[in-house]
Amino acid sequence: MKLAPFPRWATLSLSMMICALAGKAAADEITTSILKANGCNNCHAQAEQIVGPAFDAVRKKYEGQKGALDMLANKVRLGGTGVWGQVAMPPNPQISDADLRLVLKAILAGESTSGGSAPARP
Ligand code: HEC
Secondary structure (H helix, E strand, O other): OOOOOOOHHHHHHHHHHHHHHHHHHHHHHHHHHHHHHOOHHHOEOOOOEOOOOOHHHHHHHHOOOOOHHHHHHHHHHHOEOOOOOOOOEOOOOOOOHHHHHHHHHHHHHOOOOOOOOOOOOO
């Protein structure tokens, strides 16, 4: 008698894939809700410039750079201008350190979204 339509390993790796995808979606949701809760998405989007630079552009500029996370955490907390143009980012004292690092890590890894409208990346 043959019950399984395909080998057990196939079922296993399929369910592992589904878990991995679900995990990524959950992480995106957390990032998005932090960006929304702190008003970041009023000025930033994933793929296009609004008031501030697109997060895709931020990733391209800093990914792989040592110390980028600390530098950007300070910049977002204190605000500043001159890197992307003459428009200033106001200080963001309200966001917690943990949340700030989490969103910056996601931005640098290309995993952030700000509102769910970001196109799927390859
Ligand atoms: C009122 C609009 C506004 C808000 C709100 C805002 N930003 Fe910005 N952001 C800007 C502008 C403008 C710049 C470009 C500053 C510059 O050119 O130095 C910027 C730059 C950045 C950069 C790149 C910094 C650099 O030096 O390259 C990051 C990362 C960033 N913002 C993240 C965030 C996060 C996270 C939040 C929410 C906690 C946030 N921003 C809220 C307008 C905003």
